[in-house]
Amino acid sequence: MNSWSKAEFSRERGAALIIVLAFVVLLTGVSVAYLSRTTSDRQVAHGSFNQTKADQLVASAMDNIIGDLRKEIANGSTAITQADGTTVYTPTAAANMIPQRSGNAAGAPNLIRRSVRADSLSGSPGMPSRASAVNSTADVSANGRFVTPARWNTHYLVPKQNTGTDDSIPIDAFANATPDWVFITSDPTNTDAGRRVITGPDPLVIGRYAYAIYDESGLLDMNVAGYPTGTTATQSGRKGSVAFADLTALGNYPIPNASSPYQVDRLVGWRNYATTHPTNLFPAANFAANFQTDPTRAAAYFTSIINNTSGFLSTSTTTWDVNNNGRDLRTDQSFVQRQELIGFRKSTQFSSNALQYLSTFSREANSPSFSPSTPAGSTIDYAALATTSTAVNPNFLLRRWTNVPGGYTRFDGTTPVVGEPLVKTRFPLSRLAWITYKGPSALRTLPPQSPALLPTNTDYDMWALQWIYGIPASYLQFGTATNIKTCFGLTFGGAANNPSFPWIYTNPNGAGITPATRIMRLDEVAAAGREPDFFELLQAGILSGSLGQNTGGGVTGGNVFPDVHMSNTTHHILSIGAAIIDQADPDSIPTRIQFNPGGTVWTAYGVENLPYIAQVYPIAGTSPNTSTQWAT
Numbered sequence: 001m002n003s004w005s006k007a008e009f010s011r012e013r014g015a016a017l018i019i020v021l022a023f024v025v026l027l028t029g030v031s032v033a034y035l036s037r038t039t040s041d042r043q044v045a046h047g048s049f050n051q052t053k054a055d056q057l058v059a060s061a062m063d064n065i066i067g068d069l070r071k072e073i074a075n076g077s078t079a080i081t082q083a084d085g086t087t088v089y090t091p092t093a094a095a096n097m098i099p100q101r102s103g104n105a106a107g108a109p110n111l112i113r114r115s116v117r118a119d120s121l122s123g124s125p126g127m128p129s130r131a132s133a134v135n136s137t138a139d140v141s142a143n144g145r146f147v148t149p150a151r152w153n154t155h156y157l158v159p160k161q162n163t164g165t166d167d168s169i170p171i172d173a174f175a176n177a178t179p180d181w182v183f184i185t186s187d188p189t190n191t192d193a194g195r196r197v198i199t200g201p202d203p204l205v206i207g208r209y210a211y212a213i214y215d216e217s218g219l220l221d222m223n224v225a226g227y228p229t230g231t232t233a234t235q236s237g238r239k240g241s242v243a244f245a246d247l248t249a250l251g252n253y254p255i256p257n258a259s260s261p262y263q264v265d266r267l268v269g270w271r272n273y274a275t276t277h278p279t280n281l282f283p284a285a286n287f288a289a290n291f292q293t294d295p296t297r298a299a300a301y302f303t304s305i306i307n308n309t310s311g312f313l314s315t316s317t318t319t320w321d322v323n324n325n326g327r328d329l330r331t332d333q334s335f336v337q338r339q340e341l342i343g344f345r346k347s348t349q350f351s352s353n354a355l356q357y358l359s360t361f362s363r364e365a366n367s368p369s370f371s372p373s374t375p376a377g378s379t380i381d382y383a384a385l386a387t388t389s390t391a392v393n394p395n396f397l398l399r400r401w402t403n404v405p406g407g408y409t410r411f412d413g414t415t416p417v418v419g420e421p422l423v424k425t426r427f428p429l430s431r432l433a434w435i436t437y438k439g440p441s442a443l444r445t446l447p448p449q450s451p452a453l454l455p456t457n458t459d460y461d462m463w464a465l466q467w468i469y470g471i472p473a474s475y476l477q478f479g480t481a482t483n484i485k486t487c488f489g490l491t492f493g494g495a496a497n498n499p500s501f502p503w504i505y506t507n508p509n510g511a512g513i514t515p516a517t518r519i520m521r522l523d524e525v526a527a528a529g530r531e532p533d534f535f536e537l538l539q540a541g542i543l544s545g546s547l548g549q550n551t552g553g554g555v556t557g558g559n560v561f562p563d564v565h566m567s568n569t570t571h572h573i574l575s576i577g578a579a580i581i582d583q584a585d586p587d588s589i590p591t592r593i594q595f596n597p598g599g600t601v602w603t604a605y606g607v608e609n610l611p612y613i614a615q616v617y618p619i620a621g622t623s624p625n626t627s628t629q630w631a632t
Contacts, residue, residue, distance in 0.1 A: 053207075057184065057206075057207040057209065060184070061184075061211070064182075064193050065213070071127050072100065072125045073089050074089065074125075075123060075125030075126075075127075076091055076092055076093065076096030076125030077090055077091050077092060077125075078090045080387065080398060082398075083400070083402075083419065084400070084418065085419075088397045090387075099112050099113065100121060100125070100126035101113060102116060103115070103119070103129075103177070103179075105158070105171070105173040105177050107159060107173050108159065108171065108173065108174050110158065110215055110216070110356065111212060111213075111215075112214060112215050113126075113212070114177075114178075114180075114210075114211065114213070115129040115180050115181070115209075115210045115211050116129055116177075116179070116180055117134075119131065129180075129182060129211075130182055130197055131179070131181060131182045131197070132180060132181055132182070132183055132196075132199070133180065134181045135178060135179075135180050136152075136179050136210040137175075137178040138178075139181075147210070149169060149174065151168075152178050153174070154168050154342075155355075156168055156355035157214045157216075157355070157356055158170040158174045158356070159171050159356055160352065160353055161175070166352045168352075180210060181210050182195055182208060182209050182210060182211075183196055183197075183198050183202070184196075184206055184208065184209070185204040185205050185206060186204050186206050216359040216361070220247070220358050221242055221360065221361060222267070222271075222341055222359070223361070224241070224242045224243050225242050225247060226243075226245065226255075226267050227243060227298070227301060228268040228269075228288070228301055229265055229292050230291060230292075230294070230299075231298045231301070231302060232470075234468055235298075240429070244305075247263075247264050247267075248264065250354055250357055251357055253351045255267070255351075255354055260285055261285040261286075261287075261349075262288065262289075262292065263350045265278075266288055266348055268288070268291070268301060269282070269288030269291065270282050270288075270333070271332065272316070272332050273320065273331070273333060274318045274319050274320035274330050274331045274332050275301060275304045275316055276288070276291070276297045276300055276301050277290075277297065278297075282347075302470055303472060304316060306430070306470065307472065307474075307475070309412070315334050316331070317331075318331065318332060334360075338359070341355070341358065366426055367421055367425060369397055370396045370541060371383075371386050371394075371396065371397070372386050372395075378545060380545045382545075389523055392539065393540060393541070393544055394523070396421070396423050396540070399422040399523065399526055400420060400421060400422055400526065401416045401418050401419060401421075401526060402526050403526065403528070403529040404417070405529045408529060410531055411483075411486055411487060411531060412425070422522060422526050422531070423532060423537070427487075430471070431479075431487055431488075432581055433465055433471050433584065433585070434476070434478065434484050435479070435488065435490065435581050435585070435591070436461055436587070437461070437499050437589040437591065438499045439492040439495075439496035439498070439501070440479050440481050440492060441476040442476065442478065442480040442481075442483075443480075443481075443496035443497065444459070444462050444476070444496075444497065445497075446462055446466065446473045446476060446477075447459050447463040449466070452467075455588075460587070461585060461586045464586035465585075465586060468586070485506070485508055485510075486531075486533070488533050489505055489506060489508050489533035489534070489535055489536070490503045490504065490505055491503070491506050491510070491512070491513050493594065499589065502593065502594050502603060503591065504595070505574060505593050505594065505595045507519070508530055509528060509530070515594050515596035515601055516596070517595070517597055517598065518595075518597065519536055519539045519573055520536055521536075521539070521540070522540050535574060535577050538573050538576060538577055542576070544569065547573065548571075568597055568602070570595060571597070574604035575605065577593070577604075577606075578590070578593050578607075579607040581606055582606035582607055583607075583609075588608050589608065590605045590608050591605070592604070592606075593605075593606075
């Protein structure tokens with residue numbers, strides 16, 4: 001019995017030992033797993049922390065660079081604070097209208113500035129980069145890191161060294177002068193946003209950055225530029241929009257569109273997909289092949305361009321049900337960033353050298369910023385007068401909305417806000433088509449394309465506007481009497497379709513067909529609570545001393561034919577405006593515009609492309625026909 005108890009006890013002790021050992025093994029495994037996970041998490045956390053620090057440094061660097069550009073604007077301008085608290089910066093010299101260049105490489109026109117040691121900029125007005133004599137390429141870091149010239153040019157904005165390949169290695173002028181490093185320190189006494197020029201190791205340095213700034217404003221925006229096969233010379237010859245830029249004439253590296261693959265057609269087909277309905281699949285060589293045989297595709301593209309009202313700031317809302325099943329709806333599309341454009345080029349294989357001329361966003365400001373300068377020899381200081389409250393030729397940015405009547409909207413449907421620029425967008429010259437010799441275009445007959453009308457037909461001008469110059473009937477129908485009065489201040493003097501009546505300048509606030517006595521200044525327009533009309537903009541933009549005979553100074557002078565009409569600036573402005581209208585219309589009948597300067601109605605005439613008597617010279621001697629009269 002005793003032996004059996006001992007054996008049983010031994011077995012129990014053995015089982016307990018096994019359980020303990022198993023538990024120890026399990027605990028060890030859990031501990032190892034925990035330590036392994038902790039180590040891994042620590043590495044991830046450390047990496048995330050370092051990435052956050054790098055992101056903060058990048059954000060700070062960007063703030064520094066943009067801040068320097070803003071400081072340059074302020075240094076080179078006269079600051080004028082508006083009533084609403086905004087500040088208008090007027091350049092003190094023409095050279096200050098664009099960023100100053102520094103550290104440029106010869107042969108790289110897009111490069112404005114790079115971080116460079118011993119920067120030539122001194123703060124008058126451009127701010128120096130504060131870079132040290134450590135190059136991002138030539139001076140390799142202790143850990144072996146450096147930035148190659150090819151990496152600096154992954155955007156292809158610098159011309160390539162080898163034009164026969166697709167690599168991004170830049171020309172030697174840039175490769176040998178890549179940006180220098182700007183070092184950031186943790187010195188709390190530093191007043192340059194932490195930036196310090198170092199000459200040796202500095203324990204306070206916490207990071208570095210280098211940069212290059214490029215100007216894309218003169219490059220072609222590939223979200224807009226380029227038109228398809230089938231576009232007529234009349235349509236593309238308008239050149240009023242970047243959409244009609246000829247990509248086949250792009251410097252030394254044109255984008256071909258004369259044989260397969262039709263590269264420009266493929267671009268337009270991809271970008272304006274829903275608008276143009278291309279056949280086949282991208283990026284096949286025959287993608288958009290229907291453009292070469294179907295002229296309606298180019299017509300659809302042209303119509304979409306001239307009807308665009310967003311300034312191409314967004315893609316068209318047009319959709320295309322590709323398979324007519326109500327499900328496969330496609331839209332137009334755009335390049336969101338430059339790398340997408342580069343990827344598109346790789347798919348289509350047009351020359352990578354062309355990328356130096358192309359961008360994905362280079363919109364110019366549509367808001368006029370004109371401010372007159374004083375011509376040499378002028379007795380009128382236009383530049384000084386431009387900032388006064390009643391200037392005829394003002395700084396446009398200083399003319400702001402001061403009175404917005406309740407419920408008032410601009411012609412484009414937007415509601416102005418007190419303090420906004422009075423002239424927020426440029427005047428669309430396409431509206432000139434609304435003014436015809438027989439009244440508003442909306443009240444005119446719009447002839448069909450066939451049969452073609454002869455120039456002697458009284459409706460030839462409306463036929464030509466549609467079928468030669470490509471202006472849609474829908475746009476001509478916008479030329480109502482109300483819209484013309486709002487945009488031009490003109491009212492037709494009688495029944496529509498009667499060419500015997502003139503146009504009358506009443507200004508947009510005028511009643512009926514009562515002629516205005518003069519053209520209002522922009523400050524008066526702002527007080528009236530409306531947008532300026534075409535002639536008010538002309539008056540604001542043409543130097544007052546160059547108008548009329550009795551200008552009271554300026555650069556005009558010499559003998560002028562003694563016609564009282566030529567001493568009236570309003571008559572001169574209306575004549576210029578009428579001539580602009582006549583150059584835009586397809587008829588041969590001069591535009592007549594009446595106004596009333598002081599009790600008597602005067603008429604200003606435009607100039608058509610017709611022969612005119614420029615001068616009459618008296619000839620000494622008697623007339624061969626009548627001996628008692630002078631010959632002329």
